[in-house]
Amino acid sequence: MTRLIPIREAILAGVILLLLILISSRFSGFVAPSNLANVFNDTAPLIILALGQMVVILTRCIDLSVAANLALTGMAVAMINVAMPGLPILVIIAIAILLGAIMGAINGVLVWKLAIPPIVVTLGTMTIFRGIIFLMSDGKWVNSHEMSPAFTGFPRTVLLGLPVLSWIAILCVIVFGVMMSRTQFGRSIFAVGGNPQAAVYTGINVGKTQFWAFVVSGALAGLTGYLWVARYAVAYVDIAGGFELEVVAACVIGGISIAGGIGSVGGAVLGALFLGVVKNALPVVNISPFWQLAISGSAILIAVAFNARAGRTKGRIILKSAETIQ
Amino acid sequence: MINTAQTRHVPDRLNSRAARLFKSWEALLLAVAIAIFVINSFASPYFLSAWNLSDATFNFTEKAMIAFAMALLIISGEIDLSVASIIALSSTAIGLALQFGAGTPELVIIGLTVGLLCGAFNGFFVTVLGLPSIVVTIGTMSLFRGISFIILGDDAFRGYPPSFSWFGQGYIYWVFTVEMLLFVIIAVIYGVLLHKTNFGRAVYAIGNNPTGALFSGIRVARVKFVLFLLTGLMSGVAAICLTSRLGSTRPSIATGMELEVVTMVVLGGVNILGGSGTIPGVVIAAFVMGLVTFGLGLLNVPGIVMSIFIGLLLIGVIALPRLWAMAATRRKA
Numbered sequence A: 001m002t003r004l005i006p007i008r009e010a011i012l013a014g015v016i017l018l019l020l021i022l023i024s025s026r027f028s029g030f031v032a033p034s035n036l037a038n039v040f041n042d043t044a045p046l047i048i049l050a051l052g053q054m055v056v057i058l059t060r061c062i063d064l065s066v067a068a069n070l071a072l073t074g075m076a077v078a079m080i081n082v083a084m085p086g087l088p089i090l091v092i093i094a095i096a097i098l099l100g101a102i103m104g105a106i107n108g109v110l111v112w113k114l115a116i117p118p119i120v121v122t123l124g125t126m127t128i129f130r131g132i133i134f135l136m137s138d139g140k141w142v143n144s145h146e147m148s149p150a151f152t153g154f155p156r157t158v159l160l161g162l163p164v165l166s167w168i169a170i171l172c173v174i175v176f177g178v179m180m181s182r183t184q185f186g187r188s189i190f191a192v193g194g195n196p197q198a199a200v201y202t203g204i205n206v207g208k209t210q211f212w213a214f215v216v217s218g219a220l221a222g223l224t225g226y227l228w229v230a231r232y233a234v235a236y237v238d239i240a241g242g243f244e245l246e247v248v249a250a251c252v253i254g255g256i257s258i259a260g261g262i263g264s265v266g267g268a269v270l271g272a273l274f275l276g277v278v279k280n281a282l283p284v285v286n287i288s289p290f291w292q293l294a295i296s297g298s299a300i301l302i303a304v305a306f307n308a309r310a311g312r313t314k315g316r317i318i319l320k321s322a323e324t325i326q
Numbered sequence B: 001m002i003n004t005a006q007t008r009h010v011p012d013r014l015n016s017r018a019a020r021l022f023k024s025w026e027a028l029l030l031a032v033a034i035a036i037f038v039i040n041s042f043a044s045p046y047f048l049s050a051w052n053l054s055d056a057t058f059n060f061t062e063k064a065m066i067a068f069a070m071a072l073l074i075i076s077g078e079i080d081l082s083v084a085s086i087i088a089l090s091s092t093a094i095g096l097a098l099q100f101g102a103g104t105p106e107l108v109i110i111g112l113t114v115g116l117l118c119g120a121f122n123g124f125f126v127t128v129l130g131l132p133s134i135v136v137t138i139g140t141m142s143l144f145r146g147i148s149f150i151i152l153g154d155d156a157f158r159g160y161p162p163s164f165s166w167f168g169q170g171y172i173y174w175v176f177t178v179e180m181l182l183f184v185i186i187a188v189i190y191g192v193l194l195h196k197t198n199f200g201r202a203v204y205a206i207g208n209n210p211t212g213a214l215f216s217g218i219r220v221a222r223v224k225f226v227l228f229l230l231t232g233l234m235s236g237v238a239a240i241c242l243t244s245r246l247g248s249t250r251p252s253i254a255t256g257m258e259l260e261v262v263t264m265v266v267l268g269g270v271n272i273l274g275g276s277g278t279i280p281g282v283v284i285a286a287f288v289m290g291l292v293t294f295g296l297g298l299l300n301v302p303g304i305v306m307s308i309f310i311g312l313l314l315i316g317v318i319a320l321p322r323l324w325a326m327a328a329t330r331r332k333a
Helices: A004-026 A033-058 A066-083 A089-112 A118-137 A149-156 A164-182 A184-194 A196-201 A206-232 A243-253 A265-284 A291-311 B017-023 B025-043 B050-059 B061-075 B083-099 B104-128 B133-152 B178-196 B198-208 B210-215 B220-246 B257-267 B279-298 B303-332
Strands: B171-173
Touching: A004 A265, A033 A066, A033 A164, A033 A184, A033 A206, A033 A243, A033 A265, A066 A089, A066 A118, A066 A206, A066 A243, A089 A118, A089 A149, A089 A206, A118 B257, A118 B303, A149 A164, A149 A206, A164 A184, A164 A206, A164 A265, A184 A196, A184 A206, A196 A206, A243 A265, A243 A291, A243 B133, A265 A291, A291 B133, B025 B279, B050 B061, B050 B178, B050 B279, B061 B178, B061 B198, B061 B220, B061 B257, B061 B279, B083 B104, B083 B133, B083 B220, B083 B257, B104 B133, B104 B220, B171 B178, B178 B198, B178 B220, B178 B279, B198 B210, B198 B220, B210 B220, B257 B279, B257 B303, B279 B303
Parallel strands: none
Antiparallel strands: none
16 A cells, blocks of 8 residues: 555656656747746746645545635735835745745644534635635735735745745745654644544544644645735735636545545645646647636546555455445 | 443433424524524614515526435435536536527427536446545536636636526516526425435435445446436526526636535534435525625625625534534533
């Protein structure tokens, strides 16, 4: 079973490579390093959010409020920037992460202390957060000319050939790679998702781990909120509308089992990159961007069907249960 | 040594039927509905008018039609998040058929068929391939609406025939709308189906213990498949009503409606984890949500702020009984 995960990732990496080869056979400019860097930079927010979502899904939960969290934090930091243009960017980022983490903690507390199903909690907070943005901003936009140059410039600053936005995504991937495999928190996330009962017996607090998973996801959504608003230099109620589905799609395509316990950082990143490549390739190969939604929907279905086949337990079934075999 | 377990209070008989009815979730909900009705009629002088109240029913009739089927689906332990996207696809199909000169009966048949097909598609992935319904319907949520976007782009279908607009804009008698009649008929059908038939008992059994249901001879997969079909069909009916009422189809039609449908079902006392819930509860929940949105609308509260109330309602109705129970156990301890 342990070898299954790298194989699944290798298949996904192969699919992405195949996709790139197919595109480059007609449009060689697409695989030029500068363009690939652009594609990566464009996918960076999705990668960051997918990492947070991965942690939540691994603990048998789901966070549908990430996009609303992102939009709310983005609006908040944009308004702070308009009110106090002199505030250093690092403070802004700290505020964004903190604000996002608080919203994640609200989800987490409801799941942990009140044992409300995560899908209900986050469906609810998703609409509540969006509504709060409207109350905060009065439905108005914060436009680029109102933001300070330092605020909008930071994610686009080029360092060693890549924009800061890309570097933050890479940093997140490394941090999460280490966290999931080398820390107690990372291992307990797998334990909670793999078998909650067994996790309790080994001394892991299941609810608390789920709480922290939501906090992590929220903090990353907050961070992305600043990066998003700064990069696109605009904040309004509906930014990143429906983006939570794309984030879940990236995770599912990356082989993270919605039943919890199975998945990897590499999978989440590859899932996000797959969607990123498709999204950026559509206009190049002259397909209307309206295809994007249907393609990511199909990709979710294919990926989840494929992963379920691969993960089916082998061996003789003595007593069949209604969930597995019908 | 005194054993406290022996001295506990043992009632002579269980609560009477009337007492149980009085303490039920439905009774509480009904009280809330009446309270909202009274508050609204004081808050706005325009509330208590037959025509205004008739208009208010449009706030929930279409959602409630789906909510009845969704209630059965959630009781059986599954969920369908793609209902709003089924509306979009079904409405797009209706609009497309209109371009080829279809008449009203054909438009209705096409709307229902597309709904059924979408339901069958979801049901196939969940029951035949054995995949979790949350992921499948998140996928089809993108796929169905995605197909609408491919067909329509940023365009819209318009020009539905007057006979078609009867479904969403017609009146049966005085202020009673066609949609209201459909709502009542569908509520009765689902009420009988869930509470008075073998099929309904099977739905509860599956929700409480799928493996146990399987071993007691219930065809679990088939029942679930039928439930997905019904949810698809109801989305088709809602698509016909909504398209007829709006008079146009855009791919963004009914965006976010799945949330309101799920909220309505949960507010109606259906356990989101499956196994319990009633149709009368969902009926009252539909009225509560309709009255709240209509009342807030009369007070000039924007739609997005109303969605805060819907979100709070969704979390609140589940959280409050649990907080209550936690406080009660703490008091005893």
